[in-house]
Amino acid sequence: MNTHASVVVIGGGVIGTSIAYHLAAAGVRDVLLVERDDLGAGSTSKAAGGVRAQFSDELNIQLGARSLEAFGRFGEEFGHDIGLHRVGYLFLLSTPEEVASFEAGVRLQNALGVPSRMIDPAEARRLSPLITTDGLRAAAFSPDDGHCTPEAVVQGYAAAARRCGARILRRTAVTGIETRGDTITGVTTTLGPITTDTVICAAGAWSRSVGAMVGVDLPVQPLRRQIAVTEAVPGLPPDLPMTIDFTTTLYFHSEGPGLLVGMSDPDERPGFATDTHDRWIPRLAGALEHRAPDILELRRTGGWAGLYEVTPDHNALIGEASSTSRFLYATGFSGHGFLQGPAVGEVVRDLYLGRVPFVDVTPLSAGRFAADAPRPEVNCV
Structure with a gap:
């Protein structure tokens, strides 16, 4: 096993596979996605599959609309039929x-x-x-809204990520994140250690324990x-x-x-x-x-x-930790993660590369709760 990666993505659901694809497609070398089970085996495969842009929060509207565009061209772009039904x-x-x-x-x-x-x-x-x-x-x-098949989206992104050079480890758990001072130096897994200076947490419901590995509170x-x-x-x-x-x-x-x-x-x-x-x-x-x-x-x-x-305000956590270099996260979507997966992959790619994303996700930082600045989403069930 290659024991080095430029970036390790933790979580093989739609968020993680979308991030891995968008990074690899942008030319980032040595992208490694680590999934403790099979791809999509967590929340993604259990989702109802709804896709929409009808939200109360401006950021969620933009993330949903951008993702709807991506779902609409998914079959042509990736060669995977995702069973998209634009029924509203x-x-x-x-x-x-x-x-x-x-x-x-x-x-x-x-x-x-x-x-x-x-x-x-x-x-x-x-x-x-x-x-x-x-x-x-x-x-x-x-x-414009509708529903599609979550597992097909995950498999489409995973296959495209591999074609772009990303590696995917299934049935491999991350057991720790190594640091020197405030700098990440590697992750430990059930297959052994991997050196890296960047970790992206897309671990869904299991994200809080991942954040705790580097002292970052992800209230999920x-x-x-x-x-x-x-x-x-x-x-x-x-x-x-x-x-x-x-x-x-x-x-x-x-x-x-x-x-x-x-x-x-x-x-x-x-x-x-x-x-x-x-x-x-x-x-x-x-x-x-x-x-x-x-x-x-x-x-x-x-x-x-x-x-x-x-999360406490039923809105996502997207951003990069200020206390540890470089620990990024995209989690806590509170029921609307699948439908935002394509856009979130774009956003996290840009955060990693130091680009300006198409939408400013600063208000979705995990630090908003400590700053008493929650951002509640109303249109969720």
């Missing part, structure tokens, strides 16, 4: 506060070139005929989220949007001939457990009975659990 995202809004918040969001999104719009409940039901409109005040919709907590898959739905519209009942966090989109269904569980406690359980089903059934009762009649055919990587 539909947020269903039931309170005056939600409507006001999304109206402000749509104005900001439009100013940044995102074609989102507010619509009435009748149009929402035409777009997503499985819903009922009882209690709905309005909805927000953007036709793992939180289990579950998804159910249904049997085939007769007459399922091919253009059914990703539909989100914002009040309850219920969401669904087409998954093959059936539906993928999920929602948050306020009773879930932080931790690394990814086994499935049925304790969330009564709450899910209640939300479906109110907003999409026909889905209750469908048989569950499968499902899984994965981890959100949650």
Whole structure:
């Protein structure tokens, strides 16, 4: 094994593979990605696959829109079919506060070139005929959004990174980061030591322990989220949007001939457990009975659990540590990491190379919490 790398990327999900690709494609030599399991085996493979630019935070809108462009050309650029369905995202809004918040969001999104719009409940039901409109005040919709297959994106980036000269070590855990003073000198792994002066943490829900290796606090907590898959739905519209009942966090989109269904569980406690359980089903059934009762009649055919990587303000941590040279990080996306993966790879490449990124991510520094400057994202479930 080559025991030197110019940069070590820790984490083989969409963020890590995107970073590795963008670095290698920019001519950075000896890029090494280290993944403790198989590529995409962490949160990425468990994601619902939604891609969107409908956010309340200007930075997230820009990161989402840039990534949508990349997803749109992914097949042509990398030769990988990622199953992209540009069917839109539909947020269903039931309170005056939600409507006001999304109206402000749509104005900001439009100013940044995102074609989102507010619509009435009748149009929402035409777009997503499985819903009922009882209690709905309005909805927000953007036709550019949609969903695709997370594993295909990871494999596409990984293959492209290898073609550009990057190396990938699977089933290899990083057990420590070596420093001399405030300078990184290497990483220790289960396959042995690797000398390097740069580490990029893209370890998702496991990032806090990686940051601790160099004394950097990355306030990321793992939180289990579950998804159910249904049997085939007769007459399922091919253009059914990703539909989100914002009040309850219920969401669904087409998954093959059936539906993928999920929602948050306020009773879930932080931790690394990814086994499935049925304790969330009564709450899910209640939300479906109110907003999409026909889905209750469908048989569950499968499902899984994965981890959100949650920060205190439900926004990402992107930047470079000031206390240790050179430790960069891109983590804590709180449920919207997959959809921002392409743009984040660009941004971290530019931070590494000393370029000015297309968007200023300084407000997403991990130090914002110590500075009492959180940056909350509202449009998350």
